[in-house]
Amino acid sequence: MDLTNEQRLIRDSVREFVESEVTDGVSEADETQRFPETVWDGLAELDLTGLTVPEEYGGIDVDQLTYSIVNEELAAGHLAVATALSVHCLATSCIRKFGSDAHKKRWLSEMAAGRPVGAFALSEPHAGSNPAALSTAARLEESTSGDRDEEYVINGKKQWITNGERSGVIILFAKTDPDDPTTVTQFLVPKDVEGLEVGKKEDKLGLRASDTTTLLFDDVRIPAENRLTPVGEGLKAAFSILTGGRIAIASQAVGVARAALADAIEYANEREQFDEPIIEHQAIGQKLAEMQTNVQAARLLTRDAARKNEDGVDSMAASMAKYFASETAVDVANEAIQVHGGYGYTKDFDVERYYRDAKITTIYEGTSEIQKKIIARNLKD
Template sequence: MNFEWTQEQDDLYHQAIEFAQKRMNQNLIDEDRNQVFSKEKWQACADLGLLGMIIPEQYGGLGLDALTVARVLEGFGYGSKDTSIFLSIGAHIWAVEMPLLLFGSEELKQKYLPKLISGEWVGAHAISEPAAGSDAMSMSTTAVKDGDDFILNGSKTFVTNAPVADFFITFATINKKYGFAGVTCFAVEGDIPGVSVESHMEKLGSRTSPMADVIFRDARIPATNVIGSPSSGSRVFSRIMFWERALILAPFLGAMQRQIEDCVRYANERVQFGKPISAYQAISGKIVDMQVRLESARLLIYKAAWELEHGDPTMPASIAKLVTSEAAVQTFLDAIQVFGGYGYTTDFEIERHLRDAIGTKIYSGTSEMQKMIIATTLGLKTQG
């Protein structure tokens, strides 16, 4: 791995910071309180090219490599105080656009990727089910072949972006007795009969990144909208999860960097008992720990991004996701302690970052699931 950024990578990083500082930080407290998804900000991200960074130019994207994308997302996270939108953008890119890019037919790529990249459509990834939880492949949603179509029936839950989505990547089984070998991936337009979004969820954090259940009632999907091939859904899901786990938390690197700088500034300026609180080891030690966690998470995400295109990303992606999510939660907890009573208030915005960060330990596979993946990759016997 080369740790020296090119001029182009550095320019894109600073461009992302400048854009986010100008366009992403208005009305955040009110938007969080009222659970407002800003289509205006979403469109601004699309206009900059953020929604199509990894997608080749022939479909309207920028055609950037994974490591460059990680760097740009870090810059975006440094500039944007809206940590909630990180998860909406991540779900849109990694769990919606990537399966189309990696496994979709040329017809599906041409039909759907430009709309997703341009911001015209918001994408959502519907796989989790109420009874399945982390056992994603043990699903009850069915797809029954009927002529040139499949008929989908079932329900999905915890679907990020669902209330504002125009398009869904979803999974259903063509034969439940086959287990994971029966799972099939579908591209589903949100306005077709039989697809409905219900039970909009109110959450602890990530409140401007909406979530809801998606219900399929005799939804007729053309067989040409199968992504990959019938029964290849498990492979599709596994592959795109490498990308999501490796890169969905890259913006939190920038958010943690900005938080550390704010803590350093405050600790040097805040005087207690005749000296700045930075002089007390109880405070300086917390900030040092923040920096150590950030440096570790940053290197792990960059390694995972590199492995996506040069090696086996299975373990690096899970390690990066595990460490970065845990680091983000602890960093914002420590920041509240540094700021004291002020850190606990809404106006200082740290509490919102903490609430948003807690969700990162659950999204894209819980921390416990990442440990299971790492254990299995190490060769540990994880089943009795």
């Protein structure tokens, strides 16, 4: 699939930024579990924090394919950075699509400039793949503040929230009637409201520099106008946004797989056994050939989904891309370790981190099993 001159320019500028500003600090960020805020500021300087924000609010409003390309390039350098940006873009997309003019004026210009950071709070301890089972409740009642008539009072717990600690605005999904699963609704919650606390920060296998926390809501009060969707239309809104989000995750999986493949090829050309580079050994050469083919297939599926989503929501294309690309990332990273032999099992080489990071792409924003369920559903007459 050919890219436009503008898409190539953005790809090349992001790749240059990753090489010059990102890759040197990845190991330290992973080891310390600290998100590289200077990298985030660099993304803002490149206008990447405004990828899904309209130009009138200071964003660059890129098409789906360009968004996919940016995610791939960032993930090839540091998946935690790509993940943080994609979740921020989920939040800006929600405000753009469902917010009022007042919401857009209040939040989008600042978010396009990088701060506040956005978070997307859907998952709960007992509601992951089945978000209709969430228990967080938003009760409408008379306001205790003199500047508004009604407000929502929110109680509940959200889990696995990327940007949970560093965010300044949260897109929240809650039931207006805790006993009615059809009342899931989308809200905008500023991070600094009273009663909102950041809970446990997860100690994860991979994606360790990503800020992943629980969020606790204890009688959090927000204006009634902070409801973004009509009552009961929250899940429909979430799924429409997450289709694009799944393409972003597929793109990130391609980026991780690409990085693992590149390291494996470089090592196979340099490492000698039996008086020749191991790439000359049939077993290694064929392994690399299969890895190369699968990475390219994953990229083509992902870019096809991006193009289709530009014309409207295509859940099947997005799910096929995410399923295949994420499973490919795990397989390619695993094989990259195998090519490196014992060295691949050490932290002296990046392939062990690629392997740890790749696994999450098969889980978040819909597991591989959920993606196959969506694909199968679309095959019915």
